[in-house]
Amino acid sequence: MSWASLRMLIVVGIVTVSFLVFPLSPAAGAGSESGAWKAGVATVVITPEQSMWMAGYAARNKPSEGKVHDLYAKALALEDVEGARVVLVTMDLIGIPREFRDRLEKEVRLRYKLAGSGLLLNASHTHSGPEVRDWRGTQGWDLPQEQIDLGVRYTEVLFGQLVDLVGRALEAMAPAQLSYTHGRAGVGMNRRLLTANGFVIAPNADGPVDHDVPVLVVSGSDGKTRVLVFGYACHNTTLSDYEFCGDYAGFAQQYIQETHLGTTAMFVAGCGGDQNPTPRRTMEWARQHGRAIANAVEAALAAKSRPVRGPLRVALGEASLELEPPPSVEELKRQAASNDKYQKRYAEEMLREIEGPGRRSNTYPYLVQVVQFGTDLTMIALAGEVLVDYSLRLKSELPGAPVWVAGYCNDVFGYVPSKRVLEEGGYEARGAVLYYGTTMTPFTPSVEKLIVDKVHELVRQVRSEK
Ligand SMILES: [Zn+2]
Numbered sequence: 001m002s003w004a005s006l007r008m009l010i011v012v013g014i015v016t017v018s019f020l021v022f023p024l025s026p027a028a029g030a031g032s033e034s035g036a037w038k039a040g041v042a043t044v045v046i047t048p049e050q051s052m053w054m055a056g057y058a059a060r061n062k063p064s065e066g067k068v069h070d071l072y073a074k075a076l077a078l079e080d081v082e083g084a085r086v087v088l089v090t091m092d093l094i095g096i097p098r099e100f101r102d103r104l105e106k107e108v109r110l111r112y113k114l115a116g117s118g119l120l121l122n123a124s125h126t127h128s129g130p131e132v133r134d135w136r137g138t139q140g141w142d143l144p145q146e147q148i149d150l151g152v153r154y155t156e157v158l159f160g161q162l163v164d165l166v167g168r169a170l171e172a173m174a175p176a177q178l179s180y181t182h183g184r185a186g187v188g189m190n191r192r193l194l195t196a197n198g199f200v201i202a203p204n205a206d207g208p209v210d211h212d213v214p215v216l217v218v219s220g221s222d223g224k225t226r227v228l229v230f231g232y233a234c235h236n237t238t239l240s241d242y243e244f245c246g247d248y249a250g251f252a253q254q255y256i257q258e259t260h261l262g263t264t265a266m267f268v269a270g271c272g273g274d275q276n277p278t279p280r281r282t283m284e285w286a287r288q289h290g291r292a293i294a295n296a297v298e299a300a301l302a303a304k305s306r307p308v309r310g311p312l313r314v315a316l317g318e319a320s321l322e323l324e325p326p327p328s329v330e331e332l333k334r335q336a337a338s339n340d341k342y343q344k345r346y347a348e349e350m351l352r353e354i355e356g357p358g359r360r361s362n363t364y365p366y367l368v369q370v371v372q373f374g375t376d377l378t379m380i381a382l383a384g385e386v387l388v389d390y391s392l393r394l395k396s397e398l399p400g401a402p403v404w405v406a407g408y409c410n411d412v413f414g415y416v417p418s419k420r421v422l423e424e425g426g427y428e429a430r431g432a433v434l435y436y437g438t439t440m441t442p443f444t445p446s447v448e449k450l451i452v453d454k455v456h457e458l459v460r461q462v463r464s465e466k
Pocket residue numbers: 125235273385
């Protein structure tokens with residue numbers, strides 16, 4: 001099948017690009033001023049054109065049926081006066097695997113000379129979008145082959161759309177000003193509840209939360225708002241239906257764009273691995289949670305924004321995280337006979353890796369990215385389903401500029417529990433490994449120190465660069 005017919009078959013390829021064309025402000029030209037940026041934004045619809053298997057929720061038993069609204073990928077390109085660049089790509093998707101990011105990084109370096117450290121991918125973690133993760137890893141899940149094929153093809157079309165999107169955002173760059181503000185929203189509740197049977201997934205009103213709603217405002221030099229980037233640390237899982245939908249994050253973006261006509265709203269998922277929107281499971285709650293987050297953005301805008309100046313510094317590094325050794329061959333053979341298809345697939349794949357020649361690694365190469373805006377804002381982009389302990393700890397430990405911690409960035413391979421949660425046990429500590437095609441064993445308790453040390457190292461690096 002040709003690329004063009006494939007594209008038509010699967011995806012509506014609508015692309016809109018907003019040009020930020022405004023005269024330079026009087027302050028422009030001085031590297032330390034908030035008006036000395038260039039910014040460009042682009043949007044593409046990524047809703048599958050036909051029914052497809054949906055991501056998230058192991059209990060799904062059929063493909064999608066229609067849509068509530070469209071899913072989008074959006075890119076914001078920023079450049080300081082010295083030409084340092086970063087492109088933030090946000091997507092109404094469950095998560096992007098490492099292999100996909102690496103391919104995209106390579107392609108945008110070749111085409112646009114964008115450094116790998118300047119590409120930041122964030123997925124909203126909606127569970128009402130198409131499956132885009134490792135499709136080979138799903139082959140033991142009894143999915144119909146036609147659904148696996150559709151997923152592989154969708155992912156290829158998505159790749160082309162994202163390459164194009166990044167290029168369009170870079171092309172659209174024009175003088176702009178940046179500022180930072182933040183609000184609060186109570187949508188997310190901790191979902192780890194201690195019971196007589198250990199920790200289960202249920203609302204826990206006493207568990208840790210991060211209710212911050214950080215907002216980056218991108219304006220033209222006339223002061224008119226062009227882009228609103230906002231974050232929240234909570235699973236994007238109000239809904240568990242069969243219609244494509246951006247869930248609360250999709251509604252929040254929609255409401256903000258309706259209130260601020262001509263503005264692109266971009267959602268950045270935070271460290272919400274152990275947070276659920278509460279209450280949940282109805283469309284009305286998804287809309288209300290979206291409204292609550294949109295209201296928090298309005299509240300943030302009502303407060304005084306702080307100018308965000310350059311220079312821009314970016315860093316991308318890897319922490320080598322230690323994994324538990326796999327279960328014994330005897331134990332894996334017992335698990336491979338399980339009636340649970342996820343347990344069975346996990347054990348079979350693990351046996352293949354153990355018995356194969358040198359394929360099994362007991363470490364995971366974990367991506368950490370830092371974006372430093374002068375002395376005014378630090379963005380930390382962490383891979384995986386990061387638990388809230390990380391954002392709370394990093395925001396309290398890092399001195400100086402406001403700190404924005406994003407999860408679900410660059411490589412969504414599984415959960416990233418803190419030392420506390422690993423010791424407590426439960427789904428995010430251990431159980432969830434069965435449902436990822438990455439077939440990892442749980443992390444050892446060193447995970448938190450290794451990640452936090454790498455963040456500190458990269459923050460020191462970007463803050464010391466002249
Ligand atoms: Zn999740």
